Amino acid sequence: MAKTSTRDRMSNEINAGSMADIAFLLLIFFLVTTTIVEDKGITVKLPPWSEEEPDITKLKKRNVFSVLVNAQDQLLVRGEPARIEELRGRAKEFISNPSKLENLAEKPTKAIISLKNDRGTSYDAYLTVYNELKAAYSELWDELSQRRYGVPYSEDMPFAYKKAIREEIPFVLSEAEPTAFGEE
Template sequence: MARRSSPEVNAGSMADIAFLLLIFFLVTTTIETDSGISRKLPPMQEDEVEPPIIKQKNIFSVIVNRNNELLVEDEPMEIGALREAAIEFLDNGGGTGPEACDYCQGPRSPNSSDNPNKAVIMLVNDRATEYGTYITVQNELVAAYNHLRDRSARRLYNKSFVQMEEDYDNVNYSGNKETLKEQIEEIRNMWPQKLSEAEPKS
């Protein structure tokens, strides 16, 4: 009895199918991107420049130890109270004359910051500080700046600062983008984010 030959599978179009599947997955797949902490590094300088002299009262010191405990202005503090303390420091407006702040709403204590443009928040971490604590402290300090920027944006332009930034990034925004950019820069100049991180202690 003669053997029957098995029918061959036509594999001629397999390469085309694989190529189409590859294109499909490339088009439909979304790539997750890690969102980091936005920080601007100081520019490189060829000549050594002496750092500016900052009055001690214009420095808000935040120290995080290896046990994830906070020492703020040499006083123990819970992380939950950090944002309010930073807002009070930045919004103090204790300066007089050319250093006066006409938009600050703080107590104007002569023992705290003169002006938001002179106020610096200095953060010092221990090398053994947990990463989660580090991020939480960073978030609270940045939230203090965001709160003050939002307050000024609502007072001046009747719109939240976050909404202003979203409108500027929106390609379909119908308003004047140049004017909006100037307004955003004005708010940022009123509350410049001066957050200094010192070398972690071991």
């Protein structure tokens, strides 16, 4: 039997010295080029901070559309139990007051929607109510835009048109401080 020298044997090793460098460079490349998607949430413009005492004016009860969501996710609209399916229609009627009723808003510029929830209110119920109230305004803006300009209200319409519509029907949704769990 002949002896084999180490020179005759094939080397089965792979040089892995630069593998760590390549993996590190790929990691840096993916970290730099990847964009992280952020949740937008609800875009609400908060009033500016002020050290002065707020001017508390008397509001006419007829101009306030109060919506309360309690800890059991039940809805009270102006003190009466209501279903979520009715909320959008009732809010639109309140804001526009087409029949000029005495118990609805005097005009759209004076209409205030007050949303109050309980600390026990589910997030899903809160968002559903908020979306219905926002949709009421969106439908009113769209109807006014169709009547006045013949085009639906959208983000790509001229700024002057949007401003005129928003001045006639301003989005006024006041969110009150949540009550303690199960208080109301």
